[in-house]
Amino acid sequence: MGLSQTLTEGSSSLAATVWYRSVMNDMLPARGKRFYGASNIRAGAWVASVGFVFAGCPDQLDLSEYERIDPGSTAAMQVVIAAGRFADIDDVTHEIAEFLLDRTEVTVEQYEACVDLGSCSAPPSAFMYSDMNPNFNYGAPNRELHPINGVDWFDAEAYCNWAERRLPTEWEWEWAARGRNEGNTYPWGDTPEPNCNVAVMDDLVMGAGCGLNATNPVGSKSPLGDSPDGVQDLSGNVAEWTSSASIYVPTSRIVRGGSWGYNSAIYFNVAFPSDYDSMGRDDNTGFRCARASSP
Numbered sequence: 001m002g003l004s005q006t007l008t009e010g011s012s013s014l015a016a017t018v019w020y021r022s023v024m025n026d027m028l029p030a031r032g033k034r035f036y037g038a039s040n041i042r043a044g045a046w047v048a049s050v051g052f053v054f055a056g057c058p059d060q061l062d063l064s065e066y067e068r069i070d071p072g073s074t075a076a077m078q079v080v081i082a083a084g085r086f087a088d089i090d091d092v093t094h095e096i097a098e099f100l101l102d103r104t105e106v107t108v109e110q111y112e113a114c115v116d117l118g119s120c121s122a123p124p125s126a127f128m129y130s131d132m133n134p135n136f137n138y139g140a141p142n143r144e145l146h147p148i149n150g151v152d153w154f155d156a157e158a159y160c161n162w163a164e165r166r167l168p169t170e171w172e173w174e175w176a177a178r179g180r181n182e183g184n185t186y187p188w189g190d191t192p193e194p195n196c197n198v199a200v201m202d203d204l205v206m207g208a209g210c211g212l213n214a215t216n217p218v219g220s221k222s223p224l225g226d227s228p229d230g231v232q233d234l235s236g237n238v239a240e241w242t243s244s245a246s247i248y249v250p251t252s253r254i255v256r257g258g259s260w261g262y263n264s265a266i267y268f269n270v271a272f273p274s275d276y277d278s279m280g281r282d283d284n285t286g287f288r289c290a291r292a293s294s295p
């Protein structure tokens with residue numbers, strides 16, 4: 001069965017919004033959900049999560065409907081994001097090769113596995129500071145399935161390397177979150193505006209974290225908040241580190257997606273980047289990993 005993917009043309013349409021790149025410490029949050037156990041999945045198998053979709057012939061199999069699970073891995077299940085191209089808000093075209101993206105934000109328990117093996121550093125915990133910030137998830141009770149937060153860019157990169165993955169570029173992240181050629185404003189589409197049915201956010205009625213005043217377990221807004229490829233919490237819960245450097249501050253990296261502590265719709269727009277110091281730690285910021293689709 002062929003696995004080639006039809007290359008698709010990207011759409012350059014974006015909402016007419018006031019855009020700006022902020023040089024600020026705006027961080028995005030993420031939320032967690034238990035990773036999918038792989039113990040009963042055959043090694044290296046492609047698993048149909050939705051069903052087989054053939055577009056004319058097997059060589060046009062839609063890989064977006066599939067997820068690849070590595071045997072014995074505690075890392076998140078990944079989703080295939082098909083290749084294509086799109087124009088960003090500055091009308092710069094980005095060619096995106098097919099890649100795999102974690103379905104969920106990296107959870108506390110996934111990150112802890114890396115710490116336990118000595119390959120990752122423990123981030124600040126809820127009990128590390130005198131102010132007892134209750135929003136740092138590492139080491140906090142009942143947060144195992146929440147996204148890890150309080151990790152700087154180097155922590156995120158170290159985890160992804162340990163999981164034999166890497167951070168997505170900001171353009172890969174946007175390509176996945178916009179629904180590829182669909183060119184959506186938010187991962188769930190152009191409507192509705194961000195709310196607690198689709199994103200973990202600071203809702204004006206429910207409050208921060210949709211009432212929890214913290215992150216939520218990953219995947220809590222699935223399927224309503226999912227991208228067309230089934231990626232969860234791209235906007236909301238924790239904002240997500242990418243591998244891309246800031247064009248304004250060389251020591252900063254781009255963070256995407258808005259968080260549990262944000263209530264302005266702009267942060268949840270898939271094309272909105274924030275710059276954040278690569279050594280910064282924030283309870284609104286976490287990450288997910290990516291990798292090339294072929295070895």
Ligand SMILES: [Ca+2]
Pocket residue numbers: 029030031105233234235236237238239240257258
């Ligand atoms: Ca997120």
